[in-house]
Amino acid sequence: MTIKEQLASMEAKLDHMHKDLTKNHQDIxxxxxxxxxxxxxxxxxxxxxxIVIAITVFITKLLGIK
Numbered sequence: 761m762t763i764k765e766q767l768a769s770m771e772a773k774l775d776h777m778h779k780d781l782t783k784n785h786q787d788i789x790x791x792x793x794x795x796x797x798x799x800x801x802x803x804x805x806x807x808x809x810x811i812v813i814a815i816t817v818f819i820t821k822l823l824g825i826k
Contacts, residue, residue, distance in 0.1 A: 761769075819825075
């Protein structure tokens with residue numbers, strides 16, 4: 761194998777690696793977005809639960825239910 765052939769082979773491998781890194785970067789960005797949506801959902805659920813509990817406690821105290 762000549763030097764030119766070796767360099768061409770190395771260039772092809774580097775190009776392939778670059779494409780893989782670009783795809784990995786995109787996959788990581790998508791994963792981050794999904795994780796942020798999940799965290800937002802958990803916060804919303806906790807807030808909703810807190811409101812329901814607060815209303816329940818208020819009504820039970822108001823009506824004197826034990």
